[in-house]
Amino acid sequence: MKWLSKKSLLICLTLLMLVVVVVSMIVTTGMPVREDAVNMVLDDWTTEQVIDPPDEPYYSGEKTVYQLVMSHKVTSEMRGKVISFRTNDSYVDAYLTDVTGTPEDDAVHIYHFGERLKICDSPGTYTHFIRLPESAAGQVTICVETVYANKFMPSYEVAIGTQNELLFNYLRQNLLSGISNVAMLLAGVLLVVIYTVGRAKHVSAPETLSLGCLSIVFAVNLNCPLFLNQFLYQNAVVQYYVNYFSLFLLPLLAMFYFEDIVPDLRIKWPFYSFLVLECVLSVLHFTGIASYTRTVKVFSAALGILAVMFIVMIAKRYRQMEKINRISLLLLLAFVCSNVLFFIFVSTVGDQTFIVRTGFLLYLALSVVNGLRKLMVEMNRERETRLLQTLAYTDNLTKLGNRYALERDARKCVLERTSIVSMDLNLLKMVNDTFGHAGGDMLLQSAAKCMTSVYDQVYRVGGDEFIALLDGKDSDDLQRLYDRLKQKITEMNDSRKDYGAFSREAEFRLSIAVGYSAYAAGDSSYEQIMSRADAAMYAEKKTMHHGRSR
Template sequence: MNEPGQKVNKSGHIYLGVILLTLLIYTFSIVSSCLQNDAPYSRFQDSGIRSFSEDWYIADSSGTITTIPEISKWKEDSQGPVTFSKTLPELTDYDCLFIEVNYTYIKVFVNDLCIYDYSAGKIKAPSGMTGHFTAQIPLNTDMGGQTVSIEVYQPYKLLQTGLNSIKLGTGSAYITDYLFSHIELIISLFFMLITGIFLLALYLWQKNRGRWEGCSMLRPLAFLLLLSVIWVFTDSQLPQLFWKNPVIVCVLSFYSFMSLPIPVFSFVGKLCPDKYGILTRVQFLLLLNIMVQGVLFSLNIFSFVEMLPVTHFLIVFSVIVLLIFLLKRYRKDRSPYARPMLAALIVLIVSALLSLIQFYISPQTDNSRFLRYGFLMFIGIMVYICIRVMLAFMHDYTEHQILKDLAYRDFLTGVENRLAFENLMDEMRGVDTPVPISLCSFDLNNLKVTNDTFGHKAGDIILKAAALCITDTFQGLGRVFRIGGDEFVVVIQSPGVDLPGLIEKLKDRIDRENETCEFSFSVSSGYASSEAACGNAMNLLLRKSDMEMYKDKAVYREQIHRCIDEN
């Protein structure tokens, strides 16, 4: 005869076989579909966006023509406007010219007709600050075969004159092309945003649970991620999908870029305490720089682009200070977190230097790419450090909770002990605001007789049963304490409690327990309550509750003596 266990084992093998067969059929279907050569082609077709950056030329005042094979690779230090020209191909009424503008002024002409004007005399930007955006210039069929000219003027001496890319096509085609060509940027933004929101939510959750110290480093790390998202997003062309003012986007980009080191210093300060306040002073300096640059920009004195060398200098200075600080901490204290933070900082420094070099050599290119990759690696290491810190904190917190539970809980009955009761009473005595309080005192009747007659094991059984009955009766209403050998107290911190009804409920619960308990028992009870108790009034309530309990015990003894006399 087959055992039940054998039947279950056989059914499990059959189920596993069915799963494997299903996977095999699924794999065969996919592979055979991929190998089919005459399958219908349903992929979305290219909608016509094409590069228009090749074979431009510059004609100087003498008529000399200089051909530029690739316009994105041309750049020079020019004190005045430079004009690029090229013949337009055959066009449709839906075609547009897309020119990436990087803090420059531009004018676009078809023959001698100006069709686009983004110059100092046309726009009114605060502090003369130009934006970083892609200009979309509508064309039509009549312009096909005519000469298009782009006049470029770089107002900032620290940047070279030049253009990044020029494309020709429809608006929807350009958007699709940009999104697909910058999919890595979008994925990075999404990853940083989700991680930042998760860390911030985790920090708020842990703080709400009272675990502030163990999760305090999550806050600066979350802010660093969210600031990075703002900077990378505003440094790209993605905001043009949502906003039309490029200057606002650039202001957000500069503010977020200047603020990036601040949460880094806060994070390091949480893990490696700064005895001399060095990190705080550098943070203050960075905040001062943000305020001063904001004032100068608002007063139309300098634009953020003109003050960019100051920002770069302060960021490099901050990184050097942070590097020296971590090296000293590692050598002096052998901090377990100094080494991974040093590694993360070195990665960030290398990526930042590459981005700075690229910015000053070729400002038209994606200058945040290297720093973006460095930030992702830096944040990954910081998250690793956070996990280590939180695991260590959770280990210490768990040990602390276990020790606290051992110190404040009665081992025999499982309810809180006298030390926990005294601590609660001290807390309530220190409260100045009146609060509703009810105290119930209980004392086991004749526990000493049971111990002397049946032994202390019998007394322990009764104590456990009594604690169980009291806990069941007052569950969700108050806290139960064993404050002596056979004494229990319940503290209720809510108004409108029916204490007489609860005492009767407890007696019924004890009667039911006595039906199954090896040794029957009973309790004497007393209670006292106040709707507005504070300070030393707690002592009066406890004394009154005890007095009521002793009165009840005296009644119990009289009943026992009466029964003995009658017998």
């Protein structure tokens, strides 16, 4: 069924993700007001670790509440400032208290982060900004309750400064990554635009759509760990959902892209298998049966198996691919391998995606150029086709349709509603002999202008012969149009402004013999109607010739 196609399912999943994100923005409240930056590190914190396993843990050995209590004496330099640090999968509360350790009942609660939602355990990753009042005294105590053991930290680097200082510093730290992500997002949008324009121009380039969507989702996912993401969303739950769903969409979009660029690649069963796995993992996670960490581990293992499968499948069809796609894939693979080597032998801290991100941006640049090239080639081809069609069906001198155009359009007409006017230009030979071919051309162009001012569809079917094709006209209508044409001829001969360089030549004048006929019972083709119109035209031409002879 059409609605069960791979792309339809992916569109539905994307829309579902957007609905979840929008709903989460509406229903989640209590998120802290933004304050941001890293100006000065605040040392000398007193810390205490409290491990408090619940009576009925969600997951044996993994879901345990790990709590860190940090305390620091409030000094005069700290009053009115903002303290800031970043946590992963942790709930945070801050108090002003006179004692070290867990706050007592008389403590002042100055900060809270993390609403305990029913559909997941983790409040996500967040950079906290805790403003200390000007009147703050005693100690500031921060309680960090971490959901997952592998995310628990025994201490945090806490920064202090003004809100603007912190904000500027965090954004500055994310500047290069943010710029590359924005570039990736814009490249994806450009590829989607190229696909849309190409579709309108009947250009086949499905890979621009799949790669464009992949690029957009990849940029969104890469942006999730950055402070810039928090600055944009102002909601940790929304960040959490965007990160989770964008991660799960990436392999599905990648499969679509490979299907578009690799000839004869079939992804039906890998796609549906992976889709089912992702749906199961999402249900397990958001019902609290499995943690984010555990579902992502399963996802990563399945993704590794899928990657090996696709490498083998693509390698078998590598030589069948377009040259630009082969080069681009090799370039991207080189960057991925470089990133892996960097991670293993150079550094395991900091941004571990910058090499892959750089390679993917180059890959996108090549794809954009290739997409634009395809679009321009097809548009030029379409322009040439239209030009050839115009030349095939248009009289070059008068710009009217020719005999081929008449036959084409006549076949489209309803015979019973068809009327034909036959017209023959008089004096053309005399004008050619007297004024040369320039005079003859001007006379033909003037005749065409005169005819088209009365009839909509006029065709030049011979040297001095013209046909007008009409729809739904009776004999009275045809007579009125005949009279209007004769009046127009008289007006042009009187004004002579349409005759150009020959306007002062008395012998240069317009004379047209006209005959017309409408459909009659028993007619089986438009040629029969035209035959009667020609007969009427020749009868008038004979009368006009005799008139000139006298």
